[in-house]
Amino acid sequence: MPTARILYLEDDIGVASPTKAVLEQKGYTVIHVEEGMDALTRLLTEHFDGAICDLTLPDVDGLKVIESIRSKNARLPIIILSARSDTEEKLEGLRSGGNDYLTKPFAIEELLTRLKNILMHRPLPTQEEVQAYGLLQVSDLIIDPVRQQVRRAGNYVELRSKEYELLHYMVLNPNRILTKEELLREIWNYPYDPSTRIVDNLVARLRKKMDQGYDIRLIYTRWGKGYYFKNPDADISKMSVPEPLQVAEVPEPIVKPEPKPEPTPQYGPLTIPPPSAYLKD
Structure with missing residues (x-):
């Protein structure tokens, strides 16, 4: 079953390549970008289930990217993955809209665990998101038919x-x-x-x-x-059982007996000679 689609913003290829490979090995679909503006454009125009963002980027500060995303999408789970390890810098990243913060260097297993946790507790989509992405929603159940993903009360169900x-x-x-x-x-x-x-x-x-x-x-x-x-919002008091399929009876074919052929005589017609034939001269 397909798993989450993740945008990975990281300008250091030496870090991005092995990290992306491990994420994909675990079943994630990973879209890697190196610049903040590219990431912002894609996050605002495409559907993603989560994002992993570096802060030190070649074109713009990663905090500005996260703030811009948050102004348009308050529900997207974001993990900040940065070398900035000062406590105040971490707090600033979280205040800007990050859901979690992991400092470099990092253990890949820790990243996988944190990513899984924030995806499991992702808020339910808004009605606009349901309509925009063609999702099916019944109560707290969300089904994504395109990715065949299922969530119940915000938790992914495999x-x-x-x-x-x-x-x-x-x-x-x-x-x-x-x-x-x-x-x-x-x-x-x-x-x-x-x-x-x-x-x-x-x-x-x-x-x-x-x-x-x-x-x-x-x-x-x-x-x-x-x-x-059961749809909890619907009245099922008049729910009926479907009628079984009616199988039409096929009438037995009427077979007319074939006429019996007249018996073929084995000998010619019997000829009886006249009485005079038996008289002697």
Whole structure:
């Protein structure tokens, strides 16, 4: 499953190259830029899940870049990665809008841990962001269909491919009972098999990841019928079970018996001679 898209602002290639390589190895999509104005332009015109910013740049002070970003985007997680180690400089960086501050030289594992933490606790997007990026939002659940990312109450939820497909389908069909037959057809493209437990097992795994530890449940079971995704803001009192598909009865073909052919005589017609033939002269 794709992970977060990160903008990495660092003018020192000797630091940027190995750091970028490790981040990408961990699954992050990293866009590296060397100048502050380039970073600012991209952060204001493209979608990023987080940013790692140096402060000492060739064209502009990194603090100015962070302040400009914060004036337009108050929710973007930003880690400051700088050689400025004085306490007052750190405080200034945090006051400018950084969410975290890490001094150089740094341990890559520490950077990975800090990055993971700020991404997990990223604030929920605004309604404008939801519309601008085509996100799906139900209560505190956010789904990014382009990147196949899922967040619940601001926390990223790691889902396998089929788990994501099932969740996405359920969110698009809220407050409606989904039968096992329908889920097998839509998620696996399988014909219905009443003996299979593949749907039940997948729903159980998904429910554990999406509902465990949260006050509001999203995935429910209607025993003997199927499963449904509950939109907490909607009325499900009139929720109905889909009617089973009606299979048209095919009439038995009417077979007309073929006429039996007339028997073919094996001998010619019987000729009876007249009585005179038996008289002697």
